[in-house]
Amino acid sequence: MTREITVHGTVADGFEAVREEFAAVVTGERDDYEGQLCVYVHGRRVVDLWAGEGVAGDSLYGVYAATKGAAHLVAALLVQDGTLELDRKVTYYWPEFAAEGKGALTLRELLSHRAGLIGTDGGFTLAELADDRAIAERLADQRPFWRPGTAFGCHALVIGALSGEVIRRATGRTVQELYQERIRAPYGLDFHLGLPAGREPGFRSAQPMLPTAAQQALLDGQPTGPHTLAAIAFNRHGVEPTDLEDLANQRLIRAVGPASVGGVASARGLAGMYAAAISEMDGKAPLLKEDTVAEFGQIHSVGHDLVTRLHRSFGLGFQATADTWHPFLGAGAIGHSGANGVQSFADPRAGLAYGYTRRRFAFPGGAAPENDRLVGAVHRAALSAR
Template sequence: MSDTHVHGTVADGFERVREEFAAVVTAQRGQVGAQLAAYAHGRRVVDLWAGTDVAGDTLTCVYSATKGAATLVTALLVQEGVLSLDEPVARHWPEFAAAGKDAITLRDVLSHRSGVIGVDGGLTAAELADDAVIARRLAGQRPYWRPGSAYGYGGFVTFAVVNEVIRRATGQSLQQVYEQRVRAPYGLDLYLGLPESEEGRFRPIEWWTATPEQEAAFWSNLPGPQSILGIGYGLNSTPPLDQVAFANTRAVRANGPASAGGVGSARGLAGLYAAAVWGMDGQPPLLTPDTVGEFAQLHSVGADLVRGEQGNYALGFQAKGLRYPFLSANAFGHDGSAGAESFADPRGGIAFGYTRRRYGFAWSYPEHDRLAAAVHAAVAAS
């Protein structure tokens, strides 16, 4: 039986956000299971959830919204001088220089301009669950286009490259730095490596619902597994990657691969961006305004070789000011293919997090626009 009742709280002046969330849940007939959280200038003002078997502290797969947490770790290390954006990756990781990759910089990787989006023959689900294994496979791979000449989204492998650079530079994995410097100090319900003790709060994601005719028409029109899109999304392996089965695997949750293996809640996603820009619960902001400005700056715009016109990237983050024109130009964040959305608008004072447990048909999530606009309007009015 579906549950369309909305639970949780909103601050005074944010009642319209609750109404919009309720409308979204009703349209989904309570079958999706969703959470929405938002901060205004560092203060949590929205904390809502609805749907069968979903609570405010339910954890689920956030897929590429994980890249926001991974980018935050990278930005923190750049801010401290541990990493340099314009230094070749191979300076830390000599094996990466093979096959014409010697000049690729960390900035190239973060802006999706490296051409390193997968490997010939594909990566199995087991390999994609472990950043260190991905890195070993990528080391000898020739880029799929001349580095710097264009950009294309590397859905499953980009932050395995970043992780290997961090490991070589610090002796710790990206996940370890995130846990010690970001998640634990700020109490974030967003994990890059879910402890066994938290498994009871985890709920799996599910495929969309569609008619057999819709399904057949959709899959028949997708590019082939050996296409640029197929390589970028892990479809060139045998068998092609099942995105739902992959994310719901305990090994993925336990390892927390930095491109797509994060597990969290809307509270955790919104809290990540609040901690980055404004700080939380007496803790200072993780990033300085200069670092925020650098990582929020547009780097790769226009047609994406992998995703077509869906691109537009800052540094590691997506450029949310282009995605949502009502936000400020320097808004930044990252969504996830299962329907998560998260961002910060430093000028507007917004930190936003949304999760859902069921894919939208053809990866379509029109409620993102509605909910982001409602939160923006409420914060602007307050």
């Protein structure tokens, strides 16, 4: 028996079509759907919707790779400050990184997923995946899986640890500390890199979604060997293979907030962070200057991703959201999706900041398919509201 799912929340005048689209998504989903949608335009919240049994606007979800957006907003701030220089070699900050032929790699190349350090030969334990410094120490000694700078591939579980170690060497502070101090706390964002124990009751555990027969056939056609680049990048080849769907359900991961995959957020937190990045918020100037947004949003790696074997595009730390996911967005949109269907980004040309969460994993990973409909409705409304 199908359960009727009620949409809660509010939309501003001119964004009624977004509520209708969200309601259509909810109706078309399984009867245990849970999700949230939040949108800001020029620093003003214009959409705040949620649906699902037991869900509220401030419920928290694991956001997996969307965490990378928070980590690399910190990196962008440090470049803007002059603390980091994109075209310096990584070894300027982190001398041990030079092992195994990695000495020529620049910070710019590292941030654009060109290092070839997608994992280690032996894999990581869960405790290591929760510890960015442990990951960085292992990777400093690792031989790259392709010649650094010659190609790119998603450094799914480790890019935040790599950039985070550069940040720690340059500042003496962790990504998590700087994010809390400069971004999360000043704006009161419900986007945490390290979830306090007191917020645990608001966390909604991630749940798997079984693929349809057609989707399973597609999966069966993908390379699944234990030593493929994908297996290494997603840590499926070691003595403790990673169950990605269960990763956010581990309190160890949530408590520490590793900078590649450990973030916990609501849609409000995701959208609020990107709104603060590009727009005036609460009387505060945008976190990033226009030139910084343009630098980090410029496409640096595009084409065949050696890990996912899909067409992908990266700026610096961020996905190039318009090319990878939503081609109608403005050039230079920055953001990052998450493996469980989460999507989050800023489109600076439209003044748009978007956050979407869902509890149940969506096939095949990354931004869930319904984001195409939702982002389209949001973008049309934002342009009409000018």
